[in-house]
Amino acid sequence: MAPKTLYDRIWDAHVAHSAPDGTCLLYVDRHLVHEVTSPQAFEGLRLANRRVRAPEKTIAVPDHNVPTTDGREDPKNMTEDSAIQVAELDRNARDFGINYYPVSDVRQGIVHIVGPEQGWTLPGMTVVCGDSHTSTHGAFGALAHGIGTSEVEHVLATQTLIQKKSKNMKVEITGKLAEGVTAKDVTLSIIGNTGTAGGTGYVIEYCGSVIQNLSMEGRMTVCNMAIEGGARAGLIAPDDTTFDYVRGRPHAPKGALWESALTYWRTLYSDADAEWDKIVTIRGEEIAPVVTWGTSPEDVLAITDVVPSPNNFVGGKVDAVTRSLEYMGLTPGTKLADVKIDTVFIGSCTNGRIEDLRAAAKVLRGKKVKSGLRAMVVPGSGLVRAQAEEEGLADIFRTAGFEWRHAGCSMCLAMNPDQLAPGERCAATSNRNFEGRQGRGGRTHLMSPAMAAAAAITGTLTDVREMMT
Amino acid sequence: MKKFTTLTGIAAPLPLVNVDTDMIIPKQFLKTIKRSGLGVHLFADMRYDEDGQEIADFVLNQPRYQGCSILVTGENFGCGSSREHAPWALLDYGIKCVISSSFADIFYNNCFKNGILPIQLPADAVAILTKDAEKGSNARIIVDLADQSVTTADGKTFSFELDPFKKHCLLHGLDDIGLTLEKAEVIDSFESKLALEQPWI
Numbered sequence: 001m002a003p004k005t006l007y008d009r010i011w012d013a014h015v016a017h018s019a020p021d022g023t024c025l026l027y028v029d030r031h032l033v034h035e036v037t038s039p040q041a042f043e044g045l046r047l048a049n050r051r052v053r054a055p056e057k058t059i060a061v062p063d064h065n066v067p068t069t070d071g072r073e074d075p076k077n078m079t080e081d082s083a084i085q086v087a088e089l090d091r092n093a094r095d096f097g098i099n100y101y102p103v104s105d106v107r108q109g110i111v112h113i114v115g116p117e118q119g120w121t122l123p124g125m126t127v128v129c130g131d132s133h134t135s136t137h138g139a140f141g142a143l144a145h146g147i148g149t150s151e152v153e154h155v156l157a158t159q160t161l162i163q164k165k166s167k168n169m170k171v172e173i174t175g176k177l178a179e180g181v182t183a184k185d186v187t188l189s190i191i192g193n194t195g196t197a198g199g200t201g202y203v204i205e206y207c208g209s210v211i212q213n214l215s216m217e218g219r220m221t222v223c224n225m226a227i228e229g230g231a232r233a234g235l236i237a238p239d240d241t242t243f244d245y246v247r248g249r250p251h252a253p254k255g256a257l258w259e260s261a262l263t264y265w266r267t268l269y270s271d272a273d274a275e276w277d278k279i280v281t282i283r284g285e286e287i288a289p290v291v292t293w294g295t296s297p298e299d300v301l302a303i304t305d306v307v308p309s310p311n312n313f314v315g316g317k318v319d320a321v322t323r324s325l326e327y328m329g330l331t332p333g334t335k336l337a338d339v340k341i342d343t344v345f346i347g348s349c350t351n352g353r354i355e356d357l358r359a360a361a362k363v364l365r366g367k368k369v370k371s372g373l374r375a376m377v378v379p380g381s382g383l384v385r386a387q388a389e390e391e392g393l394a395d396i397f398r399t400a401g402f403e404w405r406h407a408g409c410s411m412c413l414a415m416n417p418d419q420l421a422p423g424e425r426c427a428a429t430s431n432r433n434f435e436g437r438q439g440r441g442g443r444t445h446l447m448s449p450a451m452a453a454a455a456a457i458t459g460t461l462t463d464v465r466e467m468m469t
Numbered sequence: 470m471k472k473f474t475t476l477t478g479i480a481a482p483l484p485l486v487n488v489d490t491d492m493i494i495p496k497q498f499l500k501t502i503k504r505s506g507l508g509v510h511l512f513a514d515m516r517y518d519e520d521g522q523e524i525a526d527f528v529l530n531q532p533r534y535q536g537c538s539i540l541v542t543g544e545n546f547g548c549g550s551s552r553e554h555a556p557w558a559l560l561d562y563g564i565k566c567v568i569s570s571s572f573a574d575i576f577y578n579n580c581f582k583n584g585i586l587p588i589q590l591p592a593d594a595v596a597i598l599t600k601d602a603e604k605g606s607n608a609r610i611i612v613d614l615a616d617q618s619v620t621t622a623d624g625k626t627f628s629f630e631l632d633p634f635k636k637h638c639l640l641h642g643l644d645d646i647g648l649t650l651e652k653a654e655v656i657d658s659f660e661s662k663l664a665l666e667q668p669w670i
Binding site for chain 2: 016017019021023025027029036037039040043044048050053054057064065079081082084085088122124125130131132145146147148149150151153154157158159160162164166196197200201227228230232253257258260261264296315316317319320323413414415422432434435436437440441
């Protein structure tokens with residue numbers, strides 16, 4: 001048999017129909033739904049008198065709009081348009097009989113944190129959601145990617161997607177990471193290397209000793225940002241780390257089913273002689289704690305570096321860098337570690353899990369947030385929040401001067417009241433530094449939770465390694 | 470979905486790389502539960518100042534681009550969020566065709582679900598079309614989907630590649646869901662097989 005990649009294997013196992021031109025109907029095992037990209041899809045079903053084909057494989061949770069302050073279950077504490085979207089999701093979940101975690105449920109949270117946490121996401125599956133960060137679930141060796149609302153409607157109605165196969169790309173991170181370097185630094189460094197369009201048309205498989213040694217949460221951070229590198233999906237082959245994480249979760253298989261699932265999951269890997277359309281190799285030792293300086297996630301530099309000049313670039317990027325430095329209010333040559341910040345945001349589907357909060361709390365223990373700075377922690381789910389309270393992390397954050405919020409997407413995309421003011425500069429653990437992403441005129445620097453915590457203490461972008469000695 | 474056959478229209482140049490979907494339609498406009506009405510918010514943060522007044526030099530605010538139906542833009546257009554509000558906003562504004570040297574995957578796919586034709590051409594062809602578009606309403610670009618060609622006002626023609634199935638659906642305005650439901654039996658049998666082979670799903 002011809003050698004296969006992991007992507008080939010999962011793809012082949014899900015093709016329900018294949019046309020001569022290569023257009024396939026790909027079966028979807030899990031469909032995750034949130035309140036912003038689904039109302040028009042459910043409306044389409046109603047207008048055409050269609051049902052949800054597989055409600056038991058469909059999971060909904062409101063996350064983008066929900067406030068993160070106390071009393072948020074009360075619609076009166078939401079803006080009117082947000083409350084309408086959340087109420088629509090309530091109604092659609094009820095009417096179509098799909099699995100649902102309402103705002104009042106302790107299991108509510110960011111859809112990409114809730115799916116894995118509840119065991120909905122399993123190795124070898126196809127997972128889709130009307131959200132580009134669906135790539136997160138690829139950490140389990142699941143083929144997971146974002147779709148538009150028309151496709152959400154298509155999946156609701158048919159449990160399939162019309163697709164053509166992508167190309168195979170391997171990103172190998174060899175060796176090991178230095179002290180103070182995290183999964184976030186790895187994923188940002190990959191995008192810095194390949195560019196935001198480097199993965200367009202590909203499914204990426206991340207591999208190598210650095211990836212193998214990451215925890216599941218770190219792997220989710222890496223796959224989460226595959227889309228920022230242009231790839232719809234990123235994958236990591238499942239192994240004992242994966243199986244240990246999945247075992248015992250509410251919707252994971254149990255007993256004999258677990259054993260047969262495990263037998264199958266152990267066949268999910270790329271053959272040693274598999275063919276790749278593109279290969280990128282990065283030495284783990286060369287990855288430093290990084291931050292972004294511009295308005296594209298590819299604008300990545302080590303914290304020890306300086307703001308670049310447009311002259312360092314070629315082509316359309318020259319104008320883009322000129323524009324982004326003006327937007328970011330930065331001058332070429334300025335040391336990144338001298339850039340003062342106003343706000344710190346720790347959270348998002350990239351870095352809102354318990355290990356992220358532990359990493360930030362470790363830096364913050366016994367320290368205070370710089371006077372005048374606004375800092376907030378938004379746990380990725382109600383269960384992450386509860387666990388952080390039990391472990392005493394919440395107390396560390398509160399004592400340091402952080403606001404301790406409820407779960408949601410929050411300031412990652414600022415659809416709820418958590419936003420930056422024009423010109424306000426933020427150290428953020430989220431995934432996009434686009435113009436206006438965190439609020440009109442807001443300036444975003446992406447980094448790891450430990451780096452964001454370090455910045456909160458000093459009030460400038462900071463090399464967390466200096467705080468570790 | 471409306472059919473796309475040919476289009477003759479004013480092309481607006483937006484020569485920026487990495488135009489993301491947050492730029493195309495900022496998040497504050499995603500709170501709608503409808504597909505329509507987003508055109509007025511297209512490129513909102515670039516198009517209006519903080520008081521909601523039009524920024525005169527932004528391309529869509531210039532008199533000579535009023536009524537434009539084509540956008541000629543830089544590489545990696547539509548990157549970032551999967552929000553279909555981006556093509557909805559373009560279409561509601563009146564833009565039915567976007568020309569670039571590359572598109573982000575999800576945005577590219579979303580266009581076809583809404584009767585918008587994204588055309589990918591080599592960077593040097595896009596540069597020529599951008600120059601042409603800079604002539605404003607004097608220069609109309611002609612797009613012919615059946616022929617897979619783009620022609621400038623002075624007769625220069627470029628051919629583009631397109632997936633045959635996507636082309637077929639766009640030319641005939643076909644509804645994907647209707648097409649797939651015709652294969653319901655295929656999905657049924659796949660689902661039965663899956664239930665046997667992977668009963669944990």
